Amino acid sequence: MHNRKLILSLKDINSNKKGNIAAIFSLSNGYMGIQASDPITGANDVGTLVNGFFEYSPITYGEPAAFYPKNNQTIVSLPSLRKIRLLDENNHSFNFSELKNISLDLSNGQLTEVYEVSNQGGEKIEMTVASAIDQKKLAFYGIKFSFKPISYQGKLVVDKHYKIERKNNDGVGEVEDPRKTRLVKSISKHIISSDDFREVIKIETKESQQSVTIEGYSTSEKMLTKRALKTGFDITYIYKVSEGVKNKGVSIEQNSFDKIKEHSHKFWEDVWNQSEVTVSGNDEINLALHFNIFQLNQATGRDGKTNIAAKGLTGSGYEGHTFWDTEMYMLPYFIYTNPEFARNLLIYRYHTLTFARKRAKELGIKHGALFAWRSINGEETSAYYPASTAAYHINGDIAYAIGKYYEATDDDDFMEKYGFEILLETARFWREFGSWTEKGGKKQFEFLTVTGPDEYTAMVDNNYFTNRMAENNLKLAYTVGLRLAKSNQKVFDRLNSSESELREFHHIADNIYFPMNAQYQINAQDDSFFSKPVWPFNKTPKTKYPLLLHYHPLNIYRYQVNKQADTILADFLFPETITDSQLRREFEYYETITTHDSSLSRSIFSAVAARMGKVNHAYRYFTDTVRLDLTDLQGNTEDGLHLANLGGSWLDVVQGFAGMQVSSQGLLKIIPHLPAEWDSFQIRLAFKKRLLDIVIDKSQTQIVLLSGDPMEIVINQSQQTLTKIIKINN
The missing domain is CATH 2.70.98.40 (Glycoside hydrolase, family 65, N-terminal domain)
Known part of the structure; x- marks a missing residue:
């Protein structure tokens, strides 16, 4: 930490409530x-x-x-x-x-x-x-x-x-x-x-x-x-x-x-x-970032049989349950800083496959698995299925994380022992739970009666995010399966798969239906979203937020209103599927109808805004994100810290302001956007058995290869060979 002691004390938090102190300093x-x-x-x-x-x-x-x-x-x-x-x-x-x-x-x-x-x-x-x-x-x-x-x-x-x-x-x-x-x-x-x-x-x-x-x-x-x-x-x-x-x-x-x-x-x-993230020019933000990473590491199960609860081990809110939060918001940090921890978190999902297969059968699926929406040991515990079991994008979330882990580590041992089996069983679920239909004179595959990330919109057809995750899941099963069929046929045979099954996955993925809104020329959140009136925001007092505590679900479901990032989250996860101009239209529309009642929301809007070059806009979201628990922004820090949001603040810095992505060719990309409030910032990343130190300031981006072999890297759209150190003008 550059010989600089970072110490969190009472002066750094906004509320001295005993419950808040107990959680924050746990x-x-x-x-x-x-x-x-x-x-x-x-x-x-x-x-x-x-x-x-x-x-x-x-x-x-x-x-x-x-x-x-x-x-x-x-x-x-x-x-x-x-x-x-x-x-x-x-x-x-x-x-x-x-x-x-x-x-x-x-x-x-x-x-x-x-x-x-x-x-x-x-x-x-x-x-x-x-x-x-x-x-x-x-x-x-x-x-x-x-x-x-x-x-x-x-x-x-x-x-x-x-x-x-x-x-x-x-x-x-x-x-x-x-x-x-x-x-x-x-x-x-x-x-x-x-x-x-x-x-x-x-x-x-x-x-x-x-x-x-x-x-x-x-x-x-x-x-x-x-x-x-x-x-x-x-x-x-x-x-x-x-x-x-x-x-x-x-x-x-x-x-x-x-x-x-x-x-x-x-x-x-x-x-x-391994994972230093240092901001120069704002000590308050720098301290908050370190605190978030500190608590993220503290919360993480390391034995392959436990995971990260929504509140970590800082409080008992949400009953200690693990959600999709782990794969979408927290695992990226570990994938690119501590792959061993990331591997164990994914192995936890493997150990819950028996429950997932049983749950799929309960939904009429003969072959495949559906992971629990909220659980401790892998059994589904949510009593309200419209906002849990119907959110079967959880399968795609887990598959996405497996794909990103494999992309960053080349861990064939993990894929052979654990990863491919999860990809295969989740792909089988998508195949059986979806259906073919005729749309616009073309035969397409769709997913009906589904709830996406936005829990204020439930039980709809063709949630864009869900369909995009399904497409990715099916293609991952195809590509990894073909590789295993050549490199380790025994694993492939043990799981009773075949190349014809893999080709079927790919065929379905190529024909998944994605709803579009012709008026705004953006991805539609689902088939019926734009047929609903917009929530009356100007008539809703601040005391009525979060909406879920003040309005009946059926009242909320009738409107265009988002609890959190949904289609925008898909855009964040799959940046190469959308043009810059469409992304801008999409961001501007969905932003106006999002309440951010979920702590999972602001970080995604910040990261996407940063990638778009709307750095000031991104920074406003980021300052709320990075100090959310230190300021008790959601009003319930005493129940435990918001672990997904802690991971989200890391996403904002690394995948937002530093613009870190992995290209379709498997190359690490850095596209920096330095906030005006900072003099510079520094991050460390692990990628394919290499450790990188990246410093971005107002004039240049410097990348140092601290360990590992030389590699190809993309900085500001320019491909470079990194042998020891690269400096590129911003």
């Missing part, structure tokens, strides 16, 4: 997350999340129908590892008084907080909390409490024992806001063992039959200790969180707070070496 490592809740008055039984640890609860329908999902899945909030009780020598509690400072060092992942706490007599002490999560031995978390007298001079009692709340009610509590989570009640908590220096508790779910063991260990003082403050003292605790049989082999005594901090520091050093 620590996680893809396996578990620790919210930065107040350790004195924060909840005792919530604050820790384990990726993939969830509970079932039945979905109640007023009018059930065939093959509706039967169960919710809700991530379980586990006891806080930060919670502590402080008592004076008269057994009176010290309570929260003031958070004096909190700082998160993005260079090493260490969190430092300073609290002022007081007893009922108004006597005060200062409590400093230093914590870090292990980025190598993922089960471990360390926290050190330092106590200093302010006006209290007596003995201080420090109690770090768990207080188990035995409320083992069945079921879950319902919520009105679909973005929030249910309260899980059908879990049990038991103290397994407890002594002076150690305590072990076990949490078990009733329905999903999962378990987590939390072991706490004091490295010096007892778990319950009483000491004179004098000049102050420290107590350090190590926690180990084990799910099922995971992490059983590493003893808690084998780790230390210093080791945890060392592992964290090394991890972040490697992250920034």
Whole structure:
């Protein structure tokens, strides 16, 4: 990070609400997350999340129908590892008084907080909390409490024992806001063992039959200790969180707070070496960008069996579910900075194929797979199919990400073991779920009763984005399949495919129907979109946004109104399918009817505007995107950070302002558009086993090959051979 410490503190966020602080300053490592809740008055039984640890609860329908999902899945909030009780020598509690400072060092992942706490007599002490999560031995978390007298001079009692709340009610509590989570009640908590220096508790779910063991260990003082403050003292605790049989082999005594901090520091050093994005000329934006990348890395499941929840491990919003957000908004960052993480995220989808095949059969598809719209383990959990199962573009989203990963890595091993099977099964779904029709005297293939990315337009025919994703999916299956048929026939045969099947995929792709609007000469969002009236924006008060919380879905569905980028997202993903003039018309039309009620929206409008050369326009969207959670723009940061938006801010810089694309010939392209507010910006990219350092300023673009073989690269439409360094005038 260029020897420049980037530290996020209270002055860098707009809201000091406890929930916002807990989410923004949370620590996680893809396996578990620790919210930065107040350790004195924060909840005792919530604050820790384990990726993939969830509970079932039945979905109640007023009018059930065939093959509706039967169960919710809700991530379980586990006891806080930060919670502590402080008592004076008269057994009176010290309570929260003031958070004096909190700082998160993005260079090493260490969190430092300073609290002022007081007893009922108004006597005060200062409590400093230093914590870090292990980025190598993922089960471990360390926290050190330092106590200093302010006006209290007596003995201080420090109690770090768990207080188990035995409320083992069945079921879950319902919520009105679909973005929030249910309260899980059908879990049990038991103290397994407890002594002076150690305590072990076990949490078990009733329905999903999962378990987590939390072991706490004091490295010096007892778990319950009483000491004179004098000049102050420290107590350090190590926690180990084990799910099922995971992490059983590493003893808690084998780790230390210093080791945890060392592992964290090394991890972040490697992250920034691979994926540095630095803005010169705006420190606020630069800090926000680093924070977003930091949290994106923290949230990511690394074992091939867990993914990235919509809120990561910063909060339980959206119940800890994974959506299409991963492939469309977050995976690009990993593909071009940490391909190993990208590979594991895609392998997660492979491990859910059994559920996806079952779901396809439930929709009448004999051969093929349909991935869940929202899930933790791969089972569909969404009770509202018009905005979930009908959004079967998820298949194409996953296939698109596989294609981009393969394009950037040439990872034949992944494609042979995992990737092609997903491409094949999703292509088979498109073949069976679509239908042939006669349009304009031509036989074409279409997809009916579908919901695209825009959740304010549901159950329509021929959503443009969906059809474009299907086309790409079918062609990918064709090209990869032909390659495998020649290079590894055993894989091809094992999946019962044939070259005639591949040719059928290609024939369908060549004849997919794409709706157009003749009046505006733009891609129509779907067949019926332009027959609807435009939403009455001038009569809608600001207090009625987001629309989904104030209007019945059928009211919204009757209008031209977009929750988020839809056709514009397709234009972003497939830039070579549209001319500059049509893109400009398309952008201007859809922009006027988009509410950006989804946090997924602004980043795409920013990236597309930047590519069009509308840099000032793009920058306005970008400033909202890059600081969305730091400003609580959506009003629900306390439920967890908006992980897709964090990835979107990286897309804006790299694929928007730097104009990074991969051409149809497989060449990396850089077409820079420097915002007027910046002096320069620097990015690092991994591409085909090479690491590039790219600096764009007002006069030139410089690209340095840090590692790997020479390569052909396109800068400002000029193809160059990069052997070590290239400088091109902008």
